[in-house]
Amino acid sequence: MRRAVLAAAVVVASVPPAAAPAGAAPSGRAVQAAEVCRIDDPAVTEVSGLAVVPGGFLVENDSNPDPRRTRLFYLDEGCRVTRSVGYPTTARDPEDLAVDRSGTVWVADIGDNSPLMGGSGNRRSTIALWTLKPGAKSPKIHRLRYPDGEPRDAEALLIDGAGRPVIVTKEPGGEVYRLDTPLPTDNTEGAPLTLVGHFQPSRTGTANPLGVFGSALITGAAVSPDGTKAVVRTYSDAYEFDVTGGDVAAAIVGGTPVVTPLPNEPQGEAIAYTADGNGFLTVSDQPGPVSIQHYPATRKASPVPAKPAPGTAAEAFPPRERPERQGRLALLVSAFSVVGLMLVAAAARYARRR
Helix, strand or coil, X not given: CHHHHHHHHHHHHCCCCCCCCCCCCCCCCCCCCEEEEEECCCCCCCEEEEEEECCXXXXXXCCCCCXXXXXXXXXXXXXXXXXXXXXXXXXXXXXXXXXXXXXXXXXXXXXXXXXXXXXXXCCCXXXXXXXXXXXXXXXXXXXXXXXXXXXXXXXXXXXXXXXXXXXXXXXXXXXXXXXXXXXXXXXXXXXXXXXXXXXXXXXXXXXXXXXXXXXXXXXXXXXXXXXXXXXXXXXXXXXXXXXXXXXXXXXXXXXXXXXXXXXXXXXEEEEEECCCCCEEEEEECCCCCEEEEEEECCCCCCCCXXXXXXXXXXXXXXXXXXXXXXXXHHHHHHHHCCHHHHHHHHHHHHHHHC
């Protein structure tokens, strides 16, 4: 998989750059990452989600043919595994983690790669969130669905001030969804999500193995501990938003972000705030040992917690009109230029998991 990602840099380098979309503008701020610690336990592989918990970190393995290896791992401050938690049934494709203010862990089992991106072609009709309450031994499942019933690939989960999950899809011009109804548990029919709007990354020029393609794909997200900031990342950059009244979805859809470059991460998919909210932690989805990296955030978090948003306010935050598509179309043209590469990546992923 890493060879395929590195090859992408060569292919994408030959693709004309997409026009920068309107909206978020890159800050041009150079930052230097610092290694926090290195995860070298062989049980932890392809880390796609990261969260800060008391005493250390929480990470998750991406999907694996052996369900026993798809687990949550608690790490100490030196990245040593202290314990792990399995799922009561198979988690299909966990992609992100969040911890809310009550200490409940949320697992975003929302990945759904198309065949082009290495998926099997058996797309899912529902996605799932898992919650692990403090002291619980096993997570509970909550099934959701997109309002039009169509499958989407997603890797970014945030929990807003009212405790509502917010999902941002991976594709360029990511769709921002929120659950505006009570969270169901152990359900079979997926609870419908609400489309709030869209978020489109900029062409920042930040170095990453997938070039323009990597700067367009949304791979993770997090909310600051005080609830006043939210960050959405791509393979190349972190977009940080101010959050008002706890409404994370509105901030992402309508806010103007500050961009922090995350250059040259091998396959950057996870992001979390530090415990004080003044920095970002990231990790790459890799099959071998991998480091947790620290970046200083552009702005310091407020010491005053944000006020929770009203309970269910779908009517107060109606979906916005779809933004202009020119920038998204240009990014998609670039994406189609690497179709052959993605098929190679799919074959490599399949071969690795046989």
